[in-house]
Amino acid sequence: MPHTIAEKILLAHTDKKDIKPGEFIEAKVDLALGNDITAPIAIEEFKKAGFTKVFDNKKIVLVPDHFAPAKDKASANQCKALADFAKEQKIKNYFEVGCMGIEHALLPELGLVMPGDLVIGADSHTCTYGAMGAYSCGVGSTDLARAFVDGKCWFKVPASVKFIYKGKLRKWVGGKDLILFTIGQIGVDGALYKAMEFAGPVIEKLSMDDRFAMSNMAIEAGARTGIIEADQITKKFVAKFKRKSKFYKSDADAQYEKIYEWDVSDLEPQVACPHLPSNVKPVRKLKNIKLDQVVIGSCTNGRISDLRLAAKIMKGKKVKFGVKLIVFPATQSVYLQAVKEGLAEVFVKAGGIFETPTCGPCLGGHMGILAEGEVCLATTNRNFIGRMGSPKSFVYLSNPAVAAASAVTGRITHPDEAI
Amino acid sequence: MIIKGKAHKFADDVNTDDIIAAKYLVSTDAKELGSHCMESIRPDFAGKISPGDIIVAGKNFGCGSSREHAPLAIKGCGISAVVAKSFAAIFFRNAINIGLPFLECREVDKITEQDLLEIDLSGGIIKNISKGQIYKTQAFPKFLQDIVESAGLMNWLKTKREK
Numbered sequence: 159m160p161h162t163i164a165e166k167i168l169l170a171h172t173d174k175k176d177i178k179p180g181e182f183i184e185a186k187v188d189l190a191l192g193n194d195i196t197a198p199i200a201i202e203e204f205k206k207a208g209f210t211k212v213f214d215n216k217k218i219v220l221v222p223d224h225f226a227p228a229k230d231k232a233s234a235n236q237c238k239a240l241a242d243f244a245k246e247q248k249i250k251n252y253f254e255v256g257c258m259g260i261e262h263a264l265l266p267e268l269g270l271v272m273p274g275d276l277v278i279g280a281d282s283h284t285c286t287y288g289a290m291g292a293y294s295c296g297v298g299s300t301d302l303a304r305a306f307v308d309g310k311c312w313f314k315v316p317a318s319v320k321f322i323y324k325g326k327l328r329k330w331v332g333g334k335d336l337i338l339f340t341i342g343q344i345g346v347d348g349a350l351y352k353a354m355e356f357a358g359p360v361i362e363k364l365s366m367d368d369r370f371a372m373s374n375m376a377i378e379a380g381a382r383t384g385i386i387e388a389d390q391i392t393k394k395f396v397a398k399f400k401r402k403s404k405f406y407k408s409d410a411d412a413q414y415e416k417i418y419e420w421d422v423s424d425l426e427p428q429v430a431c432p433h434l435p436s437n438v439k440p441v442r443k444l445k446n447i448k449l450d451q452v453v454i455g456s457c458t459n460g461r462i463s464d465l466r467l468a469a470k471i472m473k474g475k476k477v478k479f480g481v482k483l484i485v486f487p488a489t490q491s492v493y494l495q496a497v498k499e500g501l502a503e504v505f506v507k508a509g510g511i512f513e514t515p516t517c518g519p520c521l522g523g524h525m526g527i528l529a530e531g532e533v534c535l536a537t538t539n540r541n542f543i544g545r546m547g548s549p550k551s552f553v554y555l556s557n558p559a560v561a562a563a564s565a566v567t568g569r570i571t572h573p574d575e576a577i
Numbered sequence: 578m579i580i581k582g583k584a585h586k587f588a589d590d591v592n593t594d595d596i597i598a599a600k601y602l603v604s605t606d607a608k609e610l611g612s613h614c615m616e617s618i619r620p621d622f623a624g625k626i627s628p629g630d631i632i633v634a635g636k637n638f639g640c641g642s643s644r645e646h647a648p649l650a651i652k653g654c655g656i657s658a659v660v661a662k663s664f665a666a667i668f669f670r671n672a673i674n675i676g677l678p679f680l681e682c683r684e685v686d687k688i689t690e691q692d693l694l695e696i697d698l699s700g701g702i703i704k705n706i707s708k709g710q711i712y713k714t715q716a717f718p719k720f721l722q723d724i725v726e727s728a729g730l731m732n733w734l735k736t737k738r739e740k
Contacts, residue, residue, distance in 0.1 A: 199605050199645055208735070282641065282642050282667055299671075301670065301674060304730050380637060
């Protein structure tokens with residue numbers, strides 16, 4: 159039977175001869191991930207059920223990144239629960255503050271995920287690794303607890319939906335704009351329980367960082383994963399890692415539930431307006447949206463190319479008086495690179511702050527919470543009611559160039575206006 | 578299993594930040610989480626629940642984050658089941674894995690706030706006692722029913738490993 163990439167990876171991790179969309183299967187995972195919010199429940203469930211030893215301590219990754227560095231006593235206890243469990247089970251891939259980064263930037267950076275892998279993570283943005291030609295999806299804490307026991311997880315095989323992007327991207331338009339545009343077209347449940355597959359000449363030229371930004375937000379359309387065929391760009395990205403990988407291609411006659419095809423040559427930078435990631439408009443359509451805060455970072459757009467893009471616009475300029483600019487690199491190595499290249503200096507001289515890697519501001523955890531009535535433009539992934547703080551605050555989502563330009567003008571702005 | 582309670586209606590795309598805001602994710606206690614359930618979008622919600630009550634929502638219920646605290650909070654505030662047009666994938670599996678009863682029902686628009694409902698989970702039948710209507714829903718496939726009948730994934734796993 160012909161298969162898509164998603165089906166091929168799932169099939170390769172079962173003992174079945176064949177699988178088809180809609181079928182429930184049990185598969186062996188290559189990696190199981192948890193963080194300081196989700197892993198404490200998993201550890202509790204694992205112990206409550208009477209289990210004492212994880213199936214393979216090399217296939218478990220624990221990253222305290224959400225409320226870390228700990229924001230209060232309760233979150234410190236949650237982070238400590240991970241540290242204690244890692245010590246007890248001899249889990250090497252536990253990343254303490256100092257080597258910690260935002261999980262979905264950190265894992266690919268360290269070569270913990272490779273093309274062809276099957277990865278589950280108790281975090282919805284685990285779908286990010288689809289950018290590397292892996293099948294990765296978000297699961298719950300109990301799923302993680304179960305994976306601790308036998309390295310397996312249950313899956314409903316998703317039908318695949320293909321998205322083909324043609325044409326040539328304009329200046330200031332990247333992966334974030336492509337995914338926001340896509341979600342705007344199909345809605346927050348437009349790919350509910352599907353595997354999205356991003357393809358076409360535009361994707362073939364897209365950098366890894368832009369691909370990560372796209373796959374990261376597949377969940378925002380309801381998808382299980384957002385896969386991009388691993389190619390020469392992927393090969394270059396993983397070349398320094400020793401682990402084996404498998405580059406899958408969808409068969410020419412593979413079945414897709416739907417195929418979308420767009421020419422994106424005229425696409426402008428996109429902005430998702432409150433309070434859904436699907437409420438998307440081209441940036442120039444937004445007139446005079448005044449901002450109190452601009453946030454650049456996260457597992458969507460906290461990688462080095464994102465910071466370079468923002469700094470290019472920000473260099474020699476000042477953040478508009480009254481606007482708080484918060485920049486948070488996704489990992490320690492991105493942080494260091496940004497310091498070396500002088501990007502951190504650009505942000506600080508402009509009047510912004512340069513934070514440690516953490517998920518904090520994105521989910522209204524800490525280090526940049528919004529007050530009642532405040533308006534924020536963020537390069538993050540969600541703008542639900544109260545996502546970044548007060549239920550009476552407003553969050554817009556964009557790419558890093560739009561965010562940097564808007565920090566300078568104090569309102570949502572096309573990058574051309576600020577440069 | 579028969580569940581009986583009043584309907585609390587919600588719109589489409591209720592996300593897990595709505596169900597339980599991130600600032601409360603420093604606890605794993607269902608009761609504590611439950612006291613803040615739906616706080617951002619309906620501040621008085623948790624205080625209005627009588628044991629047995631049912632959440633009735635539109636499409637894509639539970640979209641957003643993977644936090645299992647969301648179905649835990651729903652359970653913790655006294656809600657006995659969720660009926661929605663469709664469920665987001667991670668919420669769906671979390672509800673199965675922790676044994677929160679839920680049904681997918683295309684006819685939720687016929688249900689109004691405070692309608693008295695009676696749900697026969699194994700038969701997938703929803704009786705609207707207030708309106709004298711019956712809605713039939715799709716029963717779960719056998720694989721999922723086995724997990725639900727074991728009262729959650731970890732018990733299912735233990736039973737499987739003992740065999």
